[in-house]
Amino acid sequence: MIVIGVLSAVTLIDGPPTVAGRVVADETGDPIVNARVRIVGTGHSGPFAVTDGEGRFTIALRQAGVYTLAAMKSGYVKSERVVRDSNDTIELRMPRAAVVSGRVIDRLGDPVVDASVAVEQVVGSTGRRTMVASAISDDNGEFRIGGLAAGQTGGVSFTIGVGLVSVPPEAASNTASIRGRVATPDGRPLRRATVRLFGQSVPFQTTTSDAEGVFEFAGLAAGRYRVAAAKGGYLPPPASEIVLLLPALGGGPLVEVTDGQTKNGVTVTLAKLGTLSGLVFDELGEPIENASVQLLRVRFERGRRRLVPFGSARSTDDRGHYRLFNIAPGQYVVAASVGALESADLPGYARTFFPGTAETGSAQFVSVGVTDEVSGIDFSMGPTRTAIVAGTVVDGTGTPTRPGRLQLRAAAASVASAEMNARIGPHGEFEFSNVPPGQYVIFADRGRKGPSIEGEFAAVPVTVTGDDLTGLTVQMSSGSSIAGRVTFESIEGSRLPRPETIGFAPLPVDPDFAPVNVAEAQIARDFTFTMSGVNGLRRLTPTRLPAGWALRAVRVNGIDATDQPLPFGRANQSLSDVEVVLTDRVNEIRGVVSDSNGQSVAIAPVIVMPVDGDRRYFGARNLQVTHTRPDGTFAAVGLSAGAYYVVALASLPTDGDGAWQDPSFLEALSSSATTVTVGEGDKQIVTLRITGDRR
Numbered sequence: 001m002i003v004i005g006v007l008s009a010v011t012l013i014d015g016p017p018t019v020a021g022r023v024v025a026d027e028t029g030d031p032i033v034n035a036r037v038r039i040v041g042t043g044h045s046g047p048f049a050v051t052d053g054e055g056r057f058t059i060a061l062r063q064a065g066v067y068t069l070a071a072m073k074s075g076y077v078k079s080e081r082v083v084r085d086s087n088d089t090i091e092l093r094m095p096r097a098a099v100v101s102g103r104v105i106d107r108l109g110d111p112v113v114d115a116s117v118a119v120e121q122v123v124g125s126t127g128r129r130t131m132v133a134s135a136i137s138d139d140n141g142e143f144r145i146g147g148l149a150a151g152q153t154g155g156v157s158f159t160i161g162v163g164l165v166s167v168p169p170e171a172a173s174n175t176a177s178i179r180g181r182v183a184t185p186d187g188r189p190l191r192r193a194t195v196r197l198f199g200q201s202v203p204f205q206t207t208t209s210d211a212e213g214v215f216e217f218a219g220l221a222a223g224r225y226r227v228a229a230a231k232g233g234y235l236p237p238p239a240s241e242i243v244l245l246l247p248a249l250g251g252g253p254l255v256e257v258t259d260g261q262t263k264n265g266v267t268v269t270l271a272k273l274g275t276l277s278g279l280v281f282d283e284l285g286e287p288i289e290n291a292s293v294q295l296l297r298v299r300f301e302r303g304r305r306r307l308v309p310f311g312s313a314r315s316t317d318d319r320g321h322y323r324l325f326n327i328a329p330g331q332y333v334v335a336a337s338v339g340a341l342e343s344a345d346l347p348g349y350a351r352t353f354f355p356g357t358a359e360t361g362s363a364q365f366v367s368v369g370v371t372d373e374v375s376g377i378d379f380s381m382g383p384t385r386t387a388i389v390a391g392t393v394v395d396g397t398g399t400p401t402r403p404g405r406l407q408l409r410a411a412a413a414s415v416a417s418a419e420m421n422a423r424i425g426p427h428g429e430f431e432f433s434n435v436p437p438g439q440y441v442i443f444a445d446r447g448r449k450g451p452s453i454e455g456e457f458a459a460v461p462v463t464v465t466g467d468d469l470t471g472l473t474v475q476m477s478s479g480s481s482i483a484g485r486v487t488f489e490s491i492e493g494s495r496l497p498r499p500e501t502i503g504f505a506p507l508p509v510d511p512d513f514a515p516v517n518v519a520e521a522q523i524a525r526d527f528t529f530t531m532s533g534v535n536g537l538r539r540l541t542p543t544r545l546p547a548g549w550a551l552r553a554v555r556v557n558g559i560d561a562t563d564q565p566l567p568f569g570r571a572n573q574s575l576s577d578v579e580v581v582l583t584d585r586v587n588e589i590r591g592v593v594s595d596s597n598g599q600s601v602a603i604a605p606v607i608v609m610p611v612d613g614d615r616r617y618f619g620a621r622n623l624q625v626t627h628t629r630p631d632g633t634f635a636a637v638g639l640s641a642g643a644y645y646v647v648a649l650a651s652l653p654t655d656g657d658g659a660w661q662d663p664s665f666l667e668a669l670s671s672s673a674t675t676v677t678v679g680e681g682d683k684q685i686v687t688l689r690i691t692g693d694r695r
Contacts, residue, residue: 020058021090023051023071031055032094034284035073050383074289075318077149099318101144104137108191108211111141113232113325119145138314139233139275139325146289146318176220176257180266182209182229185371189213190270193231199223224256227268233326234270235370274327274368278354278377279320280336287320288338288349288381295324296333300656302511303618307333307360331365334377338434350384350436358384358436360410386434387464391472393428393444395456400428403444403476404455408432409512411439411461419443430474435464441512442474448517454479454533459513479533480568482506482540484578486527489552491681494584499523503544504580507619509537509565534568540578541621550638551621552583563620587678589636591686593628593648600632601690605652608636609666611643611675618661625652625660641680645673648688 023035037057038048049057051071059069069092076094100119104112115137120129135143182193195215197205209215209229217225257263280291294313298305310332316322322336334354353363356379368374389408395401407419422430440462446455456476462469486504488496504521508514513536520543521529540554540561554562557577567573593604608624609616616623621638628634628648636646647669653659660666672691676684 018058018060019067019069019090020056021069021092023055023057023073023092023094025076026093026095029093032071032073032076034282034286035071035076035094037069037071037092039067039069074287074320075146077147095149097146097318098148099144099146100148101142104141104143110192111139112137113139113141115141115143117143117145119148135317136314138323144317144319144321174219174221175260176222177216177218177262178220178225178227178255178257178266179214179216179262179264180227180253180268182213182215182231182268182270185269185271190229190231190234193229193234193268193270195227195229195268198226198228220257222257222259222261224254227253227255227266229268229270231270234272235328271370273325274329274370274372274374275323275325276327276332276334276366276368276374276377277321277323278334278375278379280316280322281320281378281380282349283380283382285380287316287318288336289316289318289320291316291320291322291336291338291381293322293324293334293336295327296335297330298655300653300659300662303658303661305662327368329369331367333360333363334366334379335363336379336381338381349381350386350434352379352381354379356380356382384436385466386436387466388431388433388468388470389435389440389442389462389464389472390429390431390468390470391474393424393430393458393474393476395476396478398475401456401476402426402428403458404447405443405445405516406430407443408435409441409443411441411512437464437466439463442472443512444474444476445515446476448515448519449533452519452522452529452531454515454517454519454531454535456533457515457535459536477535477569478571479535480570480574481530481532482521482534482568482575482578483528483530484575484580485529486523486580486582488549489581489583489585491583491585492548494548497546497549499525499527501544501546502582503542504529505541505543506531506534506538506566506568507541507543509539509617511618513537536569537565537567539563539565539619540580541619542580542582545582545638548586549582549584550586551640552581553579555579555581563615585681586637587639587641587681588683589639589644589646589676589678589686590683591634591646591688592632593634593688593690594632595690600628601648602628602630602632604628604632604634604648604650604690605660606634606636606646606648606688607660607666607669608639609645609669609673611645611670613663613667615642616661616663616666618658623661623666639678641678641682643675643677645670646676646686646688647673648690650690 023032024030025032031054033051033053035051036048049059051057071092073094075097077097104115106112116134117137118134119132121132123130133145133147135145137143182190182195184190190213191209191211193209195207195209197217205217207215253266255263255266280288282288292313292315295310296307297310299308301308311326314322314324335351337351338349350358352358353360354377355364357363366374366377392400393403402424406422406424409419420432422432424430442460442462444458449455456478458474458476460474486502502523505518508518519531519534521531523529542551553560556575589608593601595601606626610622622640624636626634626636653665674686674688676686678684
C-alpha cells in the first residue's frame with residue numbers, strides 16, 4: 001500500500017513534550033485541512049493530530065526525544081524534511097500527487113482480472129529499477145495508481161497469471177461426440193470458459209470454449225453425461241450437482257449419446273456475478289485513499305449468526321472510489337476501514353459501515369442480484385474516539401510469548417462484527433489500533449499440538465471506552481486434562497467395536513471462548529483415553545460412534561454428567577475418572593418421505609430435534625440431520641429417550657455450515673413437524689411429507 005505523507009525528524013531538547021506545526025500545499029502555500037499528522041517509527045501506533053482550518057496541528061508526546069512526523073492526505077505525495085531545532089516553526093509542504101491509470105487485456109481483448117500492475121522508477125545512471133507503487137486490476141481489467149511524485153514514473157510492468165487446463169486423450173475405440181456452446185442468459189458467447197464433462201463410468205474431461213463460446217468433447221463411449229461450465233466472474237453450478245450426477249439436479253444439461261452419434265446444440269448458460277461500487281470520503285467530503293472496503297454477510301458460524309467477510313477486500317483509489325466484483329446473489333453489509341495490519345496510516349477513523357455508522361446494528365444491507373451492477377454506495381468515515389489496546393501475551397508460566405492467533409472479537413453480540421487482528425512483536429507484545437468503544441474479548445490461541453492435546457489458550461474480556469488500554473497482560477492457560485475409559489453395556493450380545501471407530505471430544509458450550517480446533521480423544525486398544533490443554537465450559541460428547549452402538553451415559557467420578565457443561569482451565573479442574581458408557585440397545589426413528597403427489601423423495605434432508613428447546617444447543621447429539629436414500633427412506637439412530645420433532649425439508653439453509661442448527665430456524669420448523677416419542681430400545685416409524693419447494 002502507498003503511504004502518502006510528509007516525513008520530518010523533530011528534535012525536542014527542553015520544554016513540554018509537545019510538537020506543533022503547519023501543513024501546507026507545496027505549490028501554493030495554502031493550508032491543508034484535515035491532514036493526519038502522526039508520530040511514526042516507534043514500533044507502535046504513535047500519537048496523532050488532525051490539522052485545523054489553518055493547517056495547524058499540535059501533538060502531545062510521551063517524552064522528549066527524536067521523533068519522525070508523518071502527515072497524510074489523499075491526493076498528496078510523500079516528501080521528507082529534517083528539523084534540527086525544536087524552536088523553529090515546523091512547516092510541512094506537500095506536493096500534489098500524480099496518477100497512472102489504464103487497462104490490462106489479453107491477446108483476445110478480454111480484461112485480465114487481478115493482474116499485478118507496478119510503477120517502477122529508474123535509479124541513477126545504472127538503470128536499476130525499483131518499485132514505487134502497485135495496484136491490482138479489477139473485473140474490467142482497469143487499474144489506477146495514485147500518490148506518485150512528478151517525474152517519479154520510470155515504467156509500468158505487468159505480472160499476469162495464466163491457468164492451464166488439460167484434456168484427456170481421445171479413446172480410439174469410442175466414437176460419440178458432444179458439441180455445444182457456453183453463453184450468457186441473453187445469448188452472448190462466453191469464450192475461455194472451462195467446460196467439464198462428467199460420466200457415470202469414466203473420469204471427467206476438461207476443455208475450453210473458443211472465441212465463439214463453442215466447445216466439443218470427442219471420442220466418447222455411449223452413455224449419459226453431465227456438462228458443466230465455469231468462468232471467473234460468472235455464477236457456477238452448485239458443487240453438489242457436479243458430484244452427485246443425478247438427473248434431478250441441475251447445474252448443466254444431461255446428455256445421452258449412442259455409439260457414433262454426435263450430439264449438437266448443447267448449451268450451458270452462465271450468469272455474470274454482480275458488482276458493487278461507490279465512494280468513501282471523510283467528514284469534509286474529501287476522498288479517503290487506500291481505505292480497505294470489504295463486503296460482509298450474515299452467516300451462521302460457531303453457533304450463532306455473525307457478520308463474516310465475503311470475497312476479497314479492495315482499496316479505494318485517490319478519488320476515494322472502490323469497485324467490488326464477483327459477488328454472488330445476496331444481501332451484504334459494506335464496511336470500510338483504514339490502517340491495515342502492518343500500518344496505522346489513518347488513525348482516528350473506526351471501521352465504518354454503509355450508510356456511515358460505526359455500529360453494526362445500524363448498518364444498512366445492500367442487495368446484489370445476478371448480473372446486477374450496484375453503484376452509488378457512497379458513505380463517509382467520520383473521526384471517532386478510537387483507542388489502542390496493547391499489552392503482552394505470556395504463557396502459563398508467566399513468560400512472554402508469541403501466540404499462534406491473537407484477535408479482538410466483539411463480545412456477547414447476536415450478530416458479531418468481524419475480528420480484528422493485532423500487531424505482535426517478537427516478545428509477545430501486541431497492539432490493536434483504531435478500536436472503537438465497546439465490549440470485546442482478546443482471543444489468544446496457540447493451536448492444537450496434537451489430536452488430543454490443545455495448545456495454550458486465553459479469552460480475556462475488555463471494555464474499551466475511548467481511552468487507550470495499555471500495559472495489559474494476557475496470560476494463556478495450559479488447561480486441564482481429562483482421562484477415562486470407554487465401557488460397554490451389551491444387551492444384544494453384540495461384538496465389541498474397534499477403538500478407532502469411536503470419537504469423543506470436549507465440545508465447547510460457547511465456541512467464541514474456546515480454541516478453533518478442540519481436542520479429540522484417541523481411544524487406546526484397552527479403550528482408555530487422555531486429553532489435555534482443555535479450557536472453558538465443555539460438554540463431554542461422542543463425535544463418532546460405531547454402527548449398532550449408542551451413548552448410554554457419561555459419568556464423572558461415578559456421577560452422571562451426560563450433556564452437562566463442565567468447567568476446565570485450571571489444574572484442579574482436571575478429571576481422572578471419566579467413564580463413557582456405550583450400549584447396543586439403540587433408539588431409532590425411521591420413516592419415508594414423499595412429495596405432494598405421494599412419490600418418494602430421494603436425498604431430502606430430515607431434521608430430528610428434541611421438543612425441549614433447551615436441548616437444541618449447537619452440536620447437541622440429539623439434534624440430528626440425515627438425508628433420505630434413493631427410495632425415500634431415512635433413519636436417525638442413537639437418540640436418547642424423549643419427545644422429538646421430525647420434519648422433512650426441500651433443502652437446508654445454505655448460509656453457513658450448520659446453519660440448520662440456528663435456534664430461530666428450528667423453532668420455525670416446529671409448527672409443521674411430526675411429534676414422536678422414543679422410549680428405551682424403541683424404534684419408531686413415521687411417514688413425512690416434504691416441507692418447502694424442491695429446487
